[in-house]
Amino acid sequence: MSEAATLTRKADFPGLVTEVGKPWHYLDTAASAQKPQVVVDAMSRALGRDYATVHRGVYGRSARMTLGYEAARRRVADFIGARSENEVVFVRGATEAINLVAAAWGMTRIGQGDRIILSTLEHHSNIVPWQMLAERTGAEIEVCPLTADGQIDLGGLEALLSPRTKLVALAHVSNVLGSVLDARRAAELAHSVGAKILLDGCQAAPRMKLDMAALDCDFYVFSGHKLYGPTGIGVLWAREDILAHMPPYQGGGAMIEKVAFDGTTYAPPPQRFEAGTPMITEAIALHAAIDYVDAFGPDRLFAHEAALAAQLRAELRKLNAVTLFGPEESAGIVSFALDGVHPHDLGTILDEEHVAIRAGHHCAQPLMEHLGVPATTRASFGLYSDEDDIAALMRGIERTRRIFG
Structure with a gap:
């Protein structure tokens, strides 16, 4: 199993479970991180x-x-x-x-x-x-x-x-x-x-x-x-x-x-x-x-999240309907747009799949104007993120494409 999949235990974070006990694929860490039990x-x-x-x-x-x-x-x-x-x-x-x-x-x-x-x-x-x-x-x-x-x-x-x-x-x-x-x-x-x-x-x-x-x-x-x-x-x-x-x-x-x-x-x-x-x-x-x-060490944290961001960018690049924003090497944050689908609609469908992303202007409206879009979809990783979260996100995107296709 890769380093990206083994940095920490999701069980340390009580918030990474849905109301019905299923895994919650939390990809909104850039907005606010989940809390480990020791902090609670x-x-x-x-x-x-x-x-x-x-x-x-x-x-x-x-x-x-x-x-x-x-x-x-x-x-x-x-x-x-x-x-x-x-x-x-x-x-x-x-x-x-x-x-x-x-x-x-x-x-x-x-x-x-x-x-x-x-x-x-x-x-x-x-x-x-x-x-x-x-x-x-x-x-x-x-x-x-x-x-x-x-x-x-x-x-x-x-x-x-x-x-x-x-x-x-x-x-x-x-x-x-x-x-x-x-x-x-x-x-x-x-x-x-x-x-x-x-x-x-x-x-x-x-x-x-x-x-x-x-x-x-x-x-x-x-x-x-x-x-x-x-x-x-x-x-x-x-x-x-x-x-x-x-x-x-x-x-x-x-x-x-x-x-x-x-x-x-x-x-x-x-x-x-x-x-x-x-x-x-x-x-x-x-x-x-x-x-x-x-305790994890900052170098491991950065490498872990950067590797996940690179993997997600590679997966999204396989879809002709996706526009990626930002540099190829990023600090665990990936923003993109799905052709013909407003980020808010994508976020709503992903929520049904127990995937949490951020959709909107991310309190950066001048940047949105520079990019020429009203909003983007943003997936952001944390030390608890792994390849399963990417897989769940990609499944949700495929379902969205079928709905809007």
Whole structure:
């Protein structure tokens, strides 16, 4: 049996079973990953027998929960190669992380006539916050083109850069095409004109080795639920010297040193950016998810999902009625169109076959316009995916072709 079929046990994931007890072929991991039982158990314990608030209580359980919460921060720092846990800010997800950077860094560093460079393939969460910032400050948005096979064109990026460029914000891995950015080269280009670079790592964090020093970026964001953890938690990483000069994003408890009516002083990062009661149980469950994923090794994860993507592309290429999008080598994500069948119709029929895919614009409408389609069908793999999932998908596609034939 191939490596692609043996990476992990599907039995570790209670969600991979239908309501009637049949296997569920889940090919929507790019949207949100299924959770291993160890994550479910960690969250259950944290919500139940171990639960207490953090940072404020003087009683034993609160102290233990505080230790668990901060241990999760240290685990994240280790997982991404951060120099210090003080560079790790817990947020609700990558969307909030990007909005935090736009509000706390962008509003103080970007002004009239400055330029922000994005790419054609960005998720809406890495477009709209920068548009809102540009509207407030008078900055301009510039769009980096793609290569013919759907990669961010770094030659095009270099041509756009100027002394007016203040920020470059790019997806490390495309959520639609699976194309992988040469992030280190992108950072070199941004820094060559004194700009900062933010990387959207939502699709990279679950399937690639991360090393903030090696990437040499300034901001990195990802969501816990795509990393086999719970919803409601994500991570903003930024260099400590950058965080130290950013004002608070929100005000409230936990992010202060002293509050008085004649003035308030703020806690140092990361607490400065974590106003209110934090996502305690979610952080502890994210710790469990990282332990589970990291045990496989990032190189194996990437190879496993890339092999499945290549196999699926090969199977789809046998059908004359299929258009494939994106590069031949992708990070476990395959987007395609079936002639004469709307992706939503295909998704509905596949659901009847217990196959779950994503159909739509995938929060990437500018990319859909670039591709010349209203929507695509996207199959995305996880560490629990195997060749049986591909076979089930292909059976569903054949049934759909017969129905619409």
